[in-house]
Amino acid sequence: MASPSGSSGDPSPDQSEASPDPPEAALAVDRVSVAYGDRVALEEVSFQLKGGTFAGVLGPNGAGKTTLLRALLGTVPATGTIALRGRTAYVPQLTTVSESFPVDALGVVVMGRYPRLGWRRRPGPGDRRLAGELLDQVGLGDRARSPFGSLSGGQRQRVLVARALAQEGEVLLLDEPLTGIDAPSQATILRVIRAECAAGRTVVMTTHDLAQAARECDRLLLLNRTLIADGAAQEVLRAEVLGRAYEAEVLLLDGQAALIDEGAHHHPPAKPGGLR
Amino acid sequence: MFEPFSAPYMQSALLAGLLIAVPCGLLGVWVVMRGLAFFSHAVGVATFPGVVVGLAVPAIGPFAGSMAAAGAFGVAVSSVETDHRLHGGAVTGLVLATAMAVGAVLLTTVARVSTPVETVLFGSLLGISDADVARCAIVAVTALGALAVLWTRLEASTFDRAWAAPAGARASRTDGLLLILIGFTVVTALPAVGSLMVSGLLVIPAATARLLCERLATMSACAVTLCASEVVIGLAAARELDVAPGASIAALGGLGFALAAAAGAVRSGWVRRTVAT
């Protein structure tokens, strides 16, 4: 049984220990809470996912979606228990990546091999071949040698997904991978995710696009500090349920719920140094 | 062409310079990409009082003095780093001015050293002893070994720390080790280029390499080559013109950067476009 996670930053990537939970559960979360100082970000969240599930995590901004992912990865201290079968691969938000780093698309995917190989071993030709194939899978085989910074947003996101695939994890975590991305790239990423699930891997994706989550995900987790709802789209995306999560921001029109979107605007972080 | 290097002391300087170019070029890559130029400059400046004390007390010696000063600097800055009100390097700036003030006061009062202050601040061709050359060799080998182990972690955590940390790159530990390696390299390069100019060796060749290369491997090789070239030519210029090597090497580095930038601007058509308007 995996332990409550330690201090932020450097967890052990491998949490594949025997679990008393039912063997089919690839991911089991039991009464997990996370607090940043006085502020409680997650409160007693519990759920289980079987292998091959595509789960969407929904909720307003500040609901704790990213915090949940961080707790699953072990990068924030959390109380409660988290059990993950196998290795975890992560696709963080695109804003965290350095655009000006001297690396090409292939190089980024090859970096995904480092955790698998151990950080002291250099990747070999087999790793580079695998990276090339993964780039093909996301439709960027012809851009393998292009500098990462020269790619569009959608292309970069696809490269980061390929990097996660290179980690060969049993669990795949994605933080808002489709936000602000062009439609073809979104389609490609969703196709890749479905292929992973068909192969038995478990995928957890945070998103604020309810309609998309309803279409694509097998399971929806509606979060606003606590887990408000957990199930299929028909159960979770109901007016009264959404009202509890989005707190008075649901507008009812003729019995159909319409949400006032308060989450789409994202202030880019101020550029440091002050010369701009 | 080799005439400036015929004297034995110049050969020591050349050997030391070529050896130190390896860690300076390789670490410089990370200094540029992680925004550690101010840190490198500050560490260099902070060694000044340590060197003064080391020169005044032969039992300590300048090397041990500078190591102690660099260590003290690290402690002083990290203890106030956590206060968010004082971010932006302000305390670092105060600390390095204080280090210079302490050194200056020591020089004019108790530390009667025969070495002129210029030598400590800007390096000296004559001041590179065999022990210094040996230290350059040790640091070169140590840095190569450490970087061989740390390289993939550095690459991953600099490119995408949010991904690298959960993937097991041990980002914080790598950060700390990098800073320590930079400290060692700075201290070892002091006899050649002096406290005020040593950051130039770390930043300028790597920045120039970044102008010329698009991949990490080529950029790293380029940084080492540029650093070595600038050191060799800078040492020769220092000898011929009778200026301090730290100054000539840094000025030369700046020239190299300017040339590479100009070449890039011409290549990207910037000149054509500007002239056309």
Next chain:
Amino acid sequence: MLDWLADPWTSALMRRAFLEAALVAGLCGVLGCFVLVRGLAFLGEAIAHTVVLGVVLAFLAGVPAAAGGAVLAVVTVLLTSAIEKDPRFSVDTAMGVLLPSLFGAGVALIALTDGYRSSLADVLFGAILATTQADLAFAVAACVLTALLLALTGKELVLVAFDRTVAQAMGYRAGLLDLLLLGVVALTVVVSLRAVGNVLLAGLLLGPPVTARLLCRTFWTMAASSAGLGVGAAVAGLYLSWYVEIGGGPAIVLILASMFTLVAMAKRLTGGGRAGERHNASPAGYAPGL
């Protein structure tokens, strides 16, 4: 006791030094607060070094040193901007390139210039006792100019520092205000060279603000306290240098460092500092990290 206080004032050199130190420290104290909140410490340090090249070039060209220094300060700011526009480089790298190369060129030029070599120590550490009437006039002019600027645009400069997007939304030309601020910082650096020299400048520019920041909560009280602390330290430093026979510049910086250390330790011991601040919103635009 009174003799002890009055003694330095009997010297004309010292009287000029006191006045110069007070003017320069006051100027640095106020502008240093902008440098602090905008995260421009490295830029200030860089300009302090690169102006040396300008001073030497001015000497060679036969123009006043301050003119050469001012030109180089402007050049430094422009080049930093140009390099930093390239997405591959940060402001940190830009200054990491410019500081050693331009300063190195200046030092090399000094070595090659016969009339200048002997005064390298003065350039580095200042020679406040050699303050001339011209220096004083320059310092007074700089203070008046800065006071005018702050009277006209002070509130806007603070607004841009703390919330740039709001300022722009309100119609202020943030870029222009930036240039104004950098220009005044550059002027301050050039004026302060006489008093403390270039390697100690960061102490005078940053010491009073960081100390004041620990004591004050609003920007203008911080600026006023910073100016006061700066002037106090400058005067105390000169007394110290008179009686202990160390350089004026180093003495002032040592006093400033002691001030900061005492205040920081007192804050930590009383425990008020850090815990209280955590609940205050950190102003947007505060530059992170080093």
